[in-house]
Amino acid sequence: EVPAGPYDALLEAAASALDANDFPGAVQAYKNVLVDDPGNPEAKLGLAQAELLGRVQSMDPQAVRKEAADNPGDVNAQIAAADLDLVGGHVEDAFGRLVEAVRRTAGDDRNTARLRLLELFEVIGPEDPRVT
Template sequence: MSQQPFSRPGAVDLSGMKAAAPDQAAAPGAVGGSSYSVQITEENFQSTIESSMTAPVLLAFYSPTRMPESVGLARDLATLSTEFEGRFLVGLVDIDAVPQIAQAMQIPSIPLVVAIVDGRPAPLLQDVLPIDELRTALTQVVQQLTASGVAGRHQPRAAGGPVGEDGEAPMDPRYAAAQDALGEGDIDRAVAEYQKLLDANPADAEAAAGLAMAKLLQRTQGVDLAAARAAAAAAPDDVAAQTMVADLDMLGGHVEDAFNRLVDLVRRTAGDERNQAREHLLGLFGAVGNDDPRVLKGRQNLASALF
């Protein structure tokens, strides 16, 4: 694997791209989608790059004809993007279908994954990896980005469904202020904006989830991951130490690990400490969403631990 830090070199030069034909359809080499992936076409490429101003975009370049193995990498990235819940958007680029984009990006070979942060590209990896190794690599990247203050999230898209010509799923304008704050790295303002929405409508599930995630980002700002894990290992029943690592696991995409850590903590503790652990876990459930199968499983495990 070839992994490099986000050195933010020059922005993508699109001047060499030809205009798209008006009747161009979606790329025929589509590998399937998720809520946080999009099949790249000439029409939505620019807007996808621009969305990296909110949160990173990973462009996965592949070719079904020249290197079939590269399709598997692209598909795995799309699958994993759901686990990371908007920390990055995967742009799936079939270079046979959109060769102009590969030329504009000066792609030397495939497979290739390029990370775009704030509109600027940096090569991320050039090998086909087993999905577990790919998950680990992405976790490391997300943790590096979080430590650097890059903490925005993409809005989910209709999985496998159509998007607009600009590549974006429609966003409810009520959440624009909070999303803008996240995109600008102003976590405190995002918390305040989501709180306003929830105060106005306590039944707003999306605002509740957004508030829970913004508070998670707020709690983990500036936290050293290695030190937090060491503290948790040294004090397995310390609620503050364990909940902090659970928060960091959430940020890294290890949602089930975060849930399991706190379920085990609930099982080992009693009284106020048990209640604190339970309340924190319920907050993480809210950040992920009550319809998520991992949350449903987590609730079952929590009930078992309590009773």
């Protein structure tokens, strides 16, 4: 029998919230683990996934994609489209879109795009070769 870890119940509650599409509940549950164990890989991955799913939940994919296509210099439009790309399984498209946004922008816009790229790396996980 595998001994239960100190955070197993919290992680299970977070995963259950995620499965039930309770993204705010999942985010809070994962954050509760990370307060005591900031390096917990399962909580870090779960938090990134819950935040991403919470962001795309209310998006109109067609409108978001049109906005991004019509406004290549709009960092927020590119970020929203990258979130949709990732949720749709188009990992390379999401990363490419944000790398291009970082390359094309400066200042706060550049930093915003860079930070979202790092967040999406967390969603995929550090073991994925597309992150390295």
